Amino acid sequence: MITFKSDSDIVLMRQAGRIVADVLKLMRDMVRPGIDTLTLDKAAENLIIKANAKPAFKGYKVPDTPPFPGTICASINNEIIHGIPSKDRFLEEGDIISIDTGASFKGFFGDAAITLPVGQISEDRQRLLDLTLLSLHKGRDAIRPGATLGDIGNAVERTVTPHGLGVVRDYAGHGIGRHLHEAPQVCNFGQKGTGITVKSRMTFCVEPMITAGSEEIVLDEEDKWTVYTADGSDAAHFEYSLLVTDEGSEILTPWED
Numbered sequence: 001m002i003t004f005k006s007d008s009d010i011v012l013m014r015q016a017g018r019i020v021a022d023v024l025k026l027m028r029d030m031v032r033p034g035i036d037t038l039t040l041d042k043a044a045e046n047l048i049i050k051a052n053a054k055p056a057f058k059g060y061k062v063p064d065t066p067p068f069p070g071t072i073c074a075s076i077n078n079e080i081i082h083g084i085p086s087k088d089r090f091l092e093e094g095d096i097i098s099i100d101t102g103a104s105f106k107g108f109f110g111d112a113a114i115t116l117p118v119g120q121i122s123e124d125r126q127r128l129l130d131l132t133l134l135s136l137h138k139g140r141d142a143i144r145p146g147a148t149l150g151d152i153g154n155a156v157e158r159t160v161t162p163h164g165l166g167v168v169r170d171y172a173g174h175g176i177g178r179h180l181h182e183a184p185q186v187c188n189f190g191q192k193g194t195g196i197t198v199k200s201r202m203t204f205c206v207e208p209m210i211t212a213g214s215e216e217i218v219l220d221e222e223d224k225w226t227v228y229t230a231d232g233s234d235a236a237h238f239e240y241s242l243l244v245t246d247e248g249s250e251i252l253t254p255w256e257d
Contacts, residue, residue: 001183002175002182002183002184002196002202003175003177003178003182003203004199004200004201004202005177005201005202005203005243006201009108009177010201010203010243012105012106012107012108013108013109013110013176013177013203013241013243013252014252015105015106015108016053016103016104016105016106016108016109016110016252017110017112017241017251017252017253017254018110018253018254019047019048019051019053019103019105019110020101020102020103020110020111020112020241020253020255021110021112021253021254021255021257022047022051023044023047023048023072023101023103024099024101024112024113024114024253024255025255026043026044026047027040027043027044027072027099027101027114027116028114028116028255030043031091031097031099031116031118032091032118032119033091033092033093033095033118033119034090034091035090035091036086036087036088036089036090036091037072037074037076037083037085037086037089037090037091037097038085038086038087038089039087040072040074040085040099041070041071041072041074041085042071044071044072044101045058045071048071048103051103051105052105053103053104053105054103054104054105055071055101055102055103055104056101056102056103056104056109056110056111056180057070057071057072057073057100057101057102058070058071060180064224065224065225066223066224066225068082068084068225069084069085070084070085071085071101072085072099072100072101073098073099073100073101073113074089074097074098074099075097075098075099075100075226075227075235075237076089076091076095076096076097076098077095077096077234077235078228078229078232078233078234078235079098079226079227079228079235080098080168080171080209080211080217080227080228080229080235080237081098081100081171081209081227081237082100082225082226082227083098083225083226084223084225084226091118092118093118093119093120094118094119094120094121094122094125095117095118095119095121096115096116096117096118096121096125096128096129096234096236097115097116097118098113098114098115098116098235098236098237099113099114099115099116100112100113100237100239101113102180104180107178108177108178109176109177109178109179109180109241110176110241110252110253111176111180111205111239111241111253112205112239112240112241112253112255113207113237113238113239114237114238114239114255115129115132115133115236115237115238117129124212124234125212125234127163128165128210128212128234128235128236129236131159131160131163131165131210132160132165132208132210132236132237132238133236133238134159135155135156135157135159135160135188135208135210135238136156136206136207136208136238136239136240138155138156138158138159139152139153139155139156139188139206139208140206140240140242140249140251141155141248142154142155143198143206143242143244143248143249144198144244144247144248144249145198145199145200145244145246146197146198147197147198148192148193148194148195148196148197148198149184149185149186149187149190149194149195149196149198150190150191150192150193150194150195151190151192151193151198152186152190152198152206153186153187153188153189153190153195154189154190154191154192156188156189156206156208157188157189157190160208160210165210165211165212166210166211166212166213166214166215166233167188167189167208167209167210167211167215168188168209168210168211168215168217168235169187169188169189169215170217170227171209171227172185172186172187172188172207173185173186173187173188173204173205173206173207173239174186174204174205175202175203175204175205176203176204176205176241177203182204184196184204186204186205186206186207188207188208188209188210198244199244200244200245200246201243201244202243202244203241203242203243203244203252204241204242204244205239205240205241205242206239206240206242207237207238207239207240208236208237208238208239209235209236209237210235210236210237211229211233211234211235212229212233212234212235213229213231213232213233213234214229214230214231214233216229216230216231217229217230218230239253240252240253241253
């Protein structure tokens with residue numbers, strides 16, 4: 001069931017979203033060659049707790065999968081999403097890392113993601129990051145009361161596919177509010193004019209997950225969380241939590257500020 005947020009709900013969601021944005025800004029400052037991903041995770045957890053919030057991902061459960069052990073998802077190069085932080089995983093010059101995180105504040109959630117360069121990266125990797133971020137912006141631009149979820153997915157898809165990039169179709173954006181994942185599902189592909197009609201006071205996440213090659217994915221058989229590109233190509237992931245307004249949308253996780 002899709003929920004519509006009250007004024008008081010929105011106040012708390014802005015606060016949760018600001019905490020998430022602050023974490024991603026901290027990650028942007030910390031990411032560098034030689035750092036391990038567990039160090040990033042601990043810094044993110046400390047910031048969230050200091051803000052009187054709770055890490056949304058740590059201990060998160062899905063059926064037949066162990067609880068997620070991290071505060072952030074740290075996904076490197078060909079890892080699309082849900083990479084597990086580790087003291088043995090060190091970033092190297094030229095890598096790209098997708099960092100996804102969430103926080104719960106007084107019963108409401110924020111969720112967002114960015115993909116960051118580690119030092120100097122190749123032109124191909126920079127192009128992937130630039131186009132994935134652009135697709136997020138285009139998806140957001142499609143949001144207004146009366147638009148459809150198909151309009152949003154179409155805006156994302158047509159930004160990247162003409163450039164030979166792939167859209168991950170097995171995972172999608174989602175509603176957010178009192179729960180980390182709520183209705184509706186927000187796909188990164190679709191046809192204009194199809195799907196649920198967008199209305200003011202909806203809150204949901206738009207999160208393009210884009211590959212440099214095939215759209216096919218592989219789930220890590222050991223950790224049951226990490227999702228890879230099947231062909232080993234690079235992947236990027238950007239995400240906002242958004243509030244639908246009468247004029248368009250408000251970014252609740254303003255990590256670009």
